[in-house]
Amino acid sequence: MSDHPPVPEMVHSSTRGRAIRFAKVSKDFTTGNGRRISAVRQVDLEIAEQQFVALIGPSGCGKSTLLRLADGLLEPDMGQIKLGDTSPRPGPATGMVFQNFRLIPWRSIAGNVGFALEGQGLDTAELNQRVRMQLEQVGLAQWANHYPAQLSGGMRQRVALARALIGRPDVLLMDEPFASLDAQTRELMQDDLLALWEHHRPTVLFVTHSVDEALLLADRVIVMGGGAVLEDLTIDLPRPRRSTDARRVAEYGRLREHLWSRIRDLVLADPASAFFGRR
Numbered sequence: 001m002s003d004h005p006p007v008p009e010m011v012h013s014s015t016r017g018r019a020i021r022f023a024k025v026s027k028d029f030t031t032g033n034g035r036r037i038s039a040v041r042q043v044d045l046e047i048a049e050q051q052f053v054a055l056i057g058p059s060g061c062g063k064s065t066l067l068r069l070a071d072g073l074l075e076p077d078m079g080q081i082k083l084g085d086t087s088p089r090p091g092p093a094t095g096m097v098f099q100n101f102r103l104i105p106w107r108s109i110a111g112n113v114g115f116a117l118e119g120q121g122l123d124t125a126e127l128n129q130r131v132r133m134q135l136e137q138v139g140l141a142q143w144a145n146h147y148p149a150q151l152s153g154g155m156r157q158r159v160a161l162a163r164a165l166i167g168r169p170d171v172l173l174m175d176e177p178f179a180s181l182d183a184q185t186r187e188l189m190q191d192d193l194l195a196l197w198e199h200h201r202p203t204v205l206f207v208t209h210s211v212d213e214a215l216l217l218a219d220r221v222i223v224m225g226g227g228a229v230l231e232d233l234t235i236d237l238p239r240p241r242r243s244t245d246a247r248r249v250a251e252y253g254r255l256r257e258h259l260w261s262r263i264r265d266l267v268l269a270d271p272a273s274a275f276f277g278r279r
């Protein structure tokens with residue numbers, strides 16, 4: 001898959017994507033020593049169906065919490081979240097991909113990918129067929145009977161992506177999915193993700209610490225700080241984008257400089273940061 005063969009048509013036709021709406025959403029946590037933390041504060045955010053949105057901001061600013069609220073893994077303390085017309089609920093219609101893959105070590109690659117569909121009432125032949133086609137789509141068909149420990153980090157993340165995509169999600173929530181990969185694998189995975197997204201067009205909410213990754217992938221970059229949305233930037237770079245050509249556009253440099261200086265200022269102003277106060 002890393003040399004970007006065309007995405008096979010047969011896995012599933014394009015989804016429509018579902019709009020995501022956060023209306024005045026807040027979420028607090030209480031730490032072990034009883035301190036109250038406002039992880040997400042009064043977030044108002046409308047994400048159109050099929051949009052690719054990157055969330056960026058300093059460590060601890062609430063990005064992952066917002067994602068877990070969208071997945072239905074967490075309930076907001078205040079406000080309302082809607083995916084399309086419904087409240088978020090964990091299940092195959094919402095695909096989730098994490099930095100640390102979260103594969104089941106004792107299950108084969110096929111077993112990991114098929115896991116997402118178990119309990120959905122499919123017969124074994126149909127389930128196996130879906131798994132086979134999904135593995136083909138991410139270029140891992142020949143690894144179906146191997147185990148996660150036998151695969152490289154990039155391959156494991158493709159398994160995690162296949163597991164998220166097999167449920168034909170109309171919303172894909174990705175929490176720093178490529179952060180633990182080496183630089184080359186990361187760029188190849190970014191291109192692969194773009195090819196898959198351009199084909200299926202789920203709505204994507206993608207958490208990253210990388211300004212370049214956000215600019216390469218997203219239609220919009222949301223900058224968060226202290227649990228709040230601080231900036232909502234439209235990225236009008238031409239599509240289809242690939243890592244090699246996006247950076248050649250002059251606008252890319254301008255957006256990169258703007259975003260990086262914004263995030264740098266936030267990190268330097270954060271008392272919890274090791275860089276606090278530095279100029």
Ligand SMILES: Nc1ncnc2c1ncn2[C@@H]1O[C@H](COP(=O)(O)OP(=O)(O)OP(=O)(O)O)[C@@H](O)[C@H]1O
Nearest residue numbers: 029030031037039058059060061062063064065066
């Ligand atoms: N289950 C929890 N219990 C207590 N505090 C939590 C919990 N989950 C998150 N927090 C706190 O809420 C704040 C926001 O956390 P969150 O993980 O959403 O930030 P983040 O922007 O994703 O950070 P990072 O970039 O480091 O992953 C942080 O201060 C974090 O310590």
